[in-house]
Amino acid sequence: MIIQQLHDHRVVLVNQSGGNSYTSLNCISNKDSFYRGLTAEESERVHEYNFDHPEAFDTEQLLKCMGELKSGKSVNIPIYDFKNHRRCSESFRKVNASDVIILEGILVFHDQRVRDLMDMKIFVDTDADVRLARRIRRDTVERGRDVNSVLEQNLTRNSAELQYGRFVKPAFDDFVLPSKKYADVIIPRGGDNHVAVDLIVQHIRTKLGQHDLCKIYPNVYVIQSTFQIRGMHTLIRDRDITTPDFVFYSDRLIRLVVEHGLGHLPFTEKQVVTPTGSVYTGVDFCKKLCGVSIIRSGESMENALRACCKGIKIGKILIHRDGDNGKQLIYEKLPNDISERHVLLLDPVLATGNSANQAIELLIKKGVPENRIIFLNLISAPEGIHCVCKRFPSLKIVTSEIDVALNEEFRVIPGLGEFGDRYFGTDN
Incomplete structure (x- = not known):
């Protein structure tokens, strides 16, 4: 049957x-x-x-x-x-x-x-x-x-x-x-x-x-595609889009990814009394939470996270990247109690996965359990997913699309170019 x-x-x-x-x-x-x-x-x-x-x-x-x-x-x-x-x-x-x-x-x-x-x-x-x-x-x-x-x-x-x-x-x-x-x-x-x-x-x-990679790695989550999501991807991937439009539609997509990522956090049951005097049984949000953005592109995702989580603490990690081999940590500033928190790691593009792995290693050294890290991005390359998931199988990745591959310059194909430059208006 x-x-x-x-x-x-x-x-x-x-x-x-x-x-x-x-x-x-x-x-x-x-x-x-x-x-x-x-x-x-x-x-x-x-x-x-x-x-x-x-x-x-x-x-x-x-x-x-x-x-x-x-x-x-x-x-x-x-x-x-x-x-x-x-x-x-x-x-x-x-x-x-x-x-x-x-x-x-x-x-x-x-x-x-x-x-x-x-x-x-x-x-x-x-x-x-x-x-x-x-x-x-x-x-x-x-x-x-x-x-x-x-x-x-x-x-x-x-x-x-x-x-x-x-x-x-x-x-x-x-x-x-x-x-x-x-x-x-x-x-x-x-x-x-x-x-x-x-x-x-x-x-x-x-x-x-599901995407084939989601069958291989159960810790990878791609938000369900709709014509709205597909349309926004079409706009931000267009090389002729204006910077204001790129920022506007990127922000909309980032908000969806952040909301989906928050759905993977633990919740506790909570009862409240409604204005009608009735009792409503719902859930309470995870209190111990922080965001960590990988500078500079990751900073584009901070506003969406703040809009969803009032007063959330956000840390920063800067990693020098030179082609596919850059692993030099330049700067980090994280909450003192980060080891007690669930961490939303922010970077809009997962390409080779090397920078992400460096950031994740730092978080783990700071005492954050691997299974409390959720990596949020807009697009992921298969190579990056393989790289991160094989090394950190308990971490979750939430993305809105998985692209085809990386080219010889380690850029995501079809991709959307240098996200940070396009978002902050520093591209040529």
Whole structure:
């Protein structure tokens, strides 16, 4: 249902076992993938073999395939033939590299190595009688067994133990149900729970709509683009715009970035009495806050911060920059109690990331925890994001757009030129 609702080629489904494999968005192929082939001795006593036990699966092969998919490579997924109880030697299912991989199966949470590959873990909670009915239907329709055989295997009372009670139910109790504790989301009623399915679909759509770097670095936030934001970017990037217009539209964009950055600060619940005598439950702003601007361009963002946070303290850092190698600290003036505060680091353009890293290192030396620093800018180059996020993974970056790249002069492309000169009117 998730795949069909998304209807997006950037999403693929991989089956561990026990379900349908989608070879395309519209074509269903009834095949299992990661069961290991039975030995000759196991095949002779197949009715005594427990296909619901973790040892029935080739977890190493699953890890290899998932690792290659996550690294952006296409893979050939094996196909298991339940009539012959071994893998098809000449058949496989090719899965192309995709942005979202949905891995499903009854025991995908059992092995920690498989769990560690997952960004989101969903447990489908279904009643026991429904599970049994589905199992009988699956064995008859998908695995080529006749009804009498299935009933004999699952329900005969002539056997010493019921097949279902001997293998399926114990495996569920011992391996499947305990893995429920690892789930981030638990869905009762499965596909009948349309609300849960819609929420997951919307979550995936949100991820697909993110910039690729936001998928790599969860601490990077790009404010949601609108025609207003796109229009303001068009204006400030125009080399023929007048200085007053450049300042006006830059200030509007900076205000949006600052507001978004403030939304990442901690809040506490607060109740107030309204003029009608009613009680309103809201939130109180973070009190321990300061701004730090990287001179000189960062100073253009101070007015927006002051407009949002009355009386906020603002520190300054000046770093000498010569091409891509400048790391010389020239000047710093910071609040004495900065180690107790959350810091909004201000610089409208993140290019190479070297100046930003120097400023962040200084803040950390002053006692500011890395996770209390939020770096605000208007545009970011991918190189700068890589540089900062790899070194400071707990810091947050908030920007309004991520540009294409840096050129040989270390300027952001398409960029907007020397922001400080254009903003303060010192350009040529």
